[in-house]
Amino acid sequence: MTYCVGILVRDGLVMIADTRTNAGLDNIATFRKLHLFQKDGDRAIAIATAGNLAVSQSVLNLLSEGIKNPESGEIETIYSLPSMFKVAQFVGRAIREVYRIHGKSMEQQAASFDVTMLLGGQVAGGRLRLFMVYSAGNFIEATADTPYLQIGEHKYGKPILDRAVTSETGLDEALKLGLVSMDSTIRSNLGVGMPVDVCTIRRDAIAVDISHRIDRNDAYFADLRERWSAALRAAHQAIPAPPYGRD
């Protein structure tokens, strides 16, 4: 399992991903799922992946090594494309290319071709954008109405986002809320685990702002968890007792 969340607010973008992979409860490992593609001043792009690890690693390799554009004959990479929309299309093409090579054989072995990616960032001259790319290579984009996108085990961490995140939320607040959402998921699902990778990209900076791995000894994350739990206890205690009786 996996949990990744991207939050796009007025001031920038937050991307958070766990690192646990598993093929059964008895086969757990740590793999980075949050990947940065950056050239300061030109582009700052983050991709978070969920699904089959062999598929997502192949896709990431294609994004860097490039795919030949059938029309122009040129090799395109995630660093050469001129806009985030073109990058989203390119990620979709890379997924379809991996399907072309491995998809049928995987299905013959009853392995599902299962991959989902969050793609966020900004290319100079364009807007900061956040997409979710599906295993068919098609994609959707986050908007002001729904400023966050999730992949993997999304349910445990959704209520806090639904209650507190809007496109007007500050970047630090969005990061804190994303961390609470991740913490809720880690507490409830063994398939999602530490360390957690986070990154932020400020709008129009065309550079990665924060890029950090939170491990088990991270003092800030431990404090955030403790403060959050204490605040929730105080919050429900402050609500008046239910006035209900027998109807």
Next chain:
Amino acid sequence: MTYCVGILVRDGLVMIADTRTNAGLDNIATFRKLHLFQKDGDRAIAIATAGNLAVSQSVLNLLSEGIKNPESGEIETIYSLPSMFKVAQFVGRAIREVYRIHGKSMEQQAASFDVTMLLGGQVAGGRLRLFMVYSAGNFIEATADTPYLQIGEHKYGKPILDRAVTSETGLDEALKLGLVSMDSTIRSNLGVGMPVDVCTIRRDAIAVDISHRIDRNDAYFADLRERWSAALRAAHQAIPAPPYGRD
């Protein structure tokens, strides 16, 4: 979809259930899923149901109408059994009886025989207990380590319970937390909806304490939702800003 939760704490039991049933998004209805079986001083039992409505309604009818005990030849009902453990076994037998009558035909029509029940309450002379009964008729019991059980769409409402509920939580607090858990689920999943039925049973009272239906106009529930959202906003704002930079 459905969401029901039972919380067993030192002072008593909370049971909460939504009322939405659906056969597809375009076929939504309201049915009570929380059912009380009470005879003050003798027993106070609550059952919440999830899964196929035809199955759960048949089971509930059998619980009241009774099933012949193959050994004694007597008709047993939920009102005649001498302990909560015997009631849990009886609910399991009722589920298996419905499977015996309808299971094969349902499978022929590609309808899955799918039912889960929360069974909580106390029979005079015994302890207040909370069980989850599966579609095979077998069951588990809540303990001090895990004082709550959920059926249906359980993921959205689990984090708040994991963070805040222990067996030492007060009964009013448990009810408030159960309502927050239900609210989180309703906000995130259209398959779970108002009105919401709640009941509480105080330990050793052998009587239902609260039995109430929360509808859309319920002022207390609206206030709880608003206070909770406001408290969460204040909580994340009170957490210091992340100190992270580029590793």
